[in-house]
Amino acid sequence: MNEPIRTQWEIRCAFNAYCKRSLMNEKLVAYRDMKRRQLREVGFSDLTQQEEDQLCTYDTYFANDEAEKSFCVAGKEITAKLLAEALHSLPDEKREAVLLYYFFDMNDAEIAKLQNIPRSTVQYRWTSSFDLLKRYLEKHTYGKDW
Secondary structure, three states: OOOOOOOHHHHHHHHHHHHHHHHHHHHHHHHHHHHHOOOOOOOOHHHHHHHHHHHOOOOOOOOOOOHOOOOEEEEEEEEEEHHHHHHHHOOOHHHHHHHHHHOOOHHHHHHHHHOOOOOOHHHHHHHHHHHHHHHHHHHHOOOOOO
């Protein structure tokens, strides 16, 4: 208890020095960890082709036409490739309306707002697309008549 009584200023200075030393030590630890990580990490540009191939997969859905999936409807065989061709045969605005409606789950009002057109035009586009798709599939499929 022979310790002299510290003034408020001395206590504040001691705490300030303690905080600065703690922050400096944390900075040194962070730099050390970053350096260790950099020694173990490899950039994508430094990977061999074999290592790069292990990081991805490739879709081979249309790679083998014999193994292409198909289904029969009303005695007609419809393949995924034929269906894709039928969609591509539509005019751009009708194809976009069909894709947004069926594959993006958007309703007529949302599509109309997105394309800045009346809602009735959107409905006309995707309903009239059915006739065009039907004609295309009738023309390009084999089997019984529709």
